[in-house]
Amino acid sequence: DGGITQSPKYLFRKEGQNVTLSCEQNLNHDAMYWYRQDPGQGLRLIYYSQIVNDFQKGDIAEGYSVSREKKESFPLTVTSAQKNPTAFYLCASSIAGGPNTEAFFGQGTRLTVV
Amino acid sequence: GESVGLHLPTLSVQEGDNSIINCAYSNSASDYFIWYKQESGKGPQFIIDIRSNMDKRQGQRVTVLLNKTVKHLSLQIAATQPGDSAVYFCAENHSGRRALTFGSGTRLQVQP
Numbered sequence: 268d269g270g271i272t273q274s275p276k277y278l279f280r281k282e283g284q285n286v287t288l289s290c291e292q293n294l295n296h297d298a299m300y301w302y303r304q305d306p307g308q309g310l311r312l313i314y315y316s317q318i319v320n321d322f323q324k325g326d327i328a329e330g331y332s333v334s335r336e337k338k339e340s341f342p343l344t345v346t347s348a349q350k351n352p353t354a355f356y357l358c359a360s361s362i363a364g365g366p367n368t369e370a371f372f373g374q375g376t377r378l379t380v381v
Numbered sequence: 382g383e384s385v386g387l388h389l390p391t392l393s394v395q396e397g398d399n400s401i402i403n404c405a406y407s408n409s410a411s412d413y414f415i416w417y418k419q420e421s422g423k424g425p426q427f428i429i430d431i432r433s434n435m436d437k438r439q440g441q442r443v444t445v446l447l448n449k450t451v452k453h454l455s456l457q458i459a460a461t462q463p464g465d466s467a468v469y470f471c472a473e474n475h476s477g478r479r480a481l482t483f484g485s486g487t488r489l490q491v492q493p
Contacts (some may be wrong), residue, residue, distance in 0.1 A: 271424075300480050307390075309470060309483040310425070317479060325480065357424050367413045367432060367474065370481055372424035 270294065273358050273373035280345070280352065280380050288343045288376045290358035297363050299341035300370060303327060304355040313356075316341055317363070345378060353380045393490045400458040402487045404471035407452065411473040415481065416445060416456045419468045428456070428469075458489075466491045 271292045280286045292299065298317050302310035312325030316335040330349025335341055341360075345352045355377050359370040394400045406414075412433035417425035431438045431445045431454070438445050444457040458465055468488050472481040 273424075298479070302483075307486075309485040310472075312480050312482075315480045323479070359424075369415060369427055369430060371427070372417075374424045375422070377422075 271358060271360055271371055271373035273356075273376050275376060276374070278376055278378045280378060282380055283347045285344055285346050286352075286378065288345070288356055288358075288378070290341045290343065290373060292339055292341075292358075292360045292371075292373075294360055294371065295338070296360035296371075297338070298361045298368070299335070300359040300361075301325075301331070301333065301341070301343045302357045302359065304357060304375075310357060313343065352378055354378060390485075391488045391490065393492060394461050395492050396461060396463060398461055400456075400461045400465070400489055400491075402456045402458075402469050402471075402489065404454050404456075404484055405452060406454070406471075406473050406484075408473065408475060409452065410475040410477070411452075412476065413474045414445070414447060414454050415472045416443075417470045417472060417483075418465075419470065419486070421467075425470060461489075461491050463491050463493065465489060 274289045300315045301313040304310050311327050313331050314333040316322035319338050332344045355375050357375045358373045361368040361370045415430040416428040419425040429440045429445050436447050442459045447454045468486045470483050470486045472483045474481050
C-alpha cells in the first residue's frame with residue numbers, strides 16, 4: 268500500500284530536548300517536504316528536499332534540522348532552539364519539486380512540549 | 382509578500398446544498414493551484430488542481446474556478462454531504478518556488 272508514513276502520531280518532549288520526527292514514503296518521489304500547522308492556521312514550510320543529499324530551508328526553518336540520506340526518508344529534528352515547538356507536523360512528497368506538482372501528505376505528528 | 386488567503390473562516394451549509402469556498406492570492410506569478418481537504422487530526426487530502434492556463438476544471442462533485450484578473454479562485458461542492466465537513470485549504474505555486482504556499486483554511490460545516 269503506497270503512501271507516506273509519519274511516526275509517531277503523538278510525541279511529547281521536555282523543554283530543552285531535541286526530538287526527531289520520522290517520515291518515510293514508498294511512492295518513489297524525488298521531492299519531500301516538512302510543514303508545520305498551528306491550530307486554526309494554514310501550513311507553513313519548514314524544509315524541503317528535491318533530491319537525495321540536498322535540502323533547502325523553507326519559510327520557518329529556524330530551530331529545525333533535516334537530513335536526506337535516502338530517497339524514501341526525510342526525518343525532521345526539532346531542536347531546543349525552536350522556542351515554540353508545540354504544533355502539528357506534516358510531511359509530504361511529490362514526484363518532483365517545483366511548480367505544477369501535487370503534494371501527497373502523511374497523517375501528521377502532533378508534538379507537545381511538556 | 383506572498384500570501385494566499387480565504388474570505389471566510391467558517392462556512393455552514395445545509396446537507397444537499399451547494400457550497401462555495403473562496404480563496405484570494407496575491408502573487409501574479411502563481412500558475413498552479415490546488416484545493417486540499419483536511420479532516421480533524423489528519424493530513425490534507427488532494428481534491429482538485431488547476432493550472433493558470435485554465436479557468437475552470439471539474440471533478441466528481443467539485444469544480445474549481447480561477448479568475449486570474451482578480452487573483453481569485455473558488456471551490457464549488459455540489460450536493461454537500463456530511464462527509465464533506467472539514468477544513469479546506471487552497472495552495473499555490475509558481476516557477477521559482479519549489480513548494481506549495483497554503484492559505485489559512487475555511488471550515489465547512491454541513492448541517493443535517
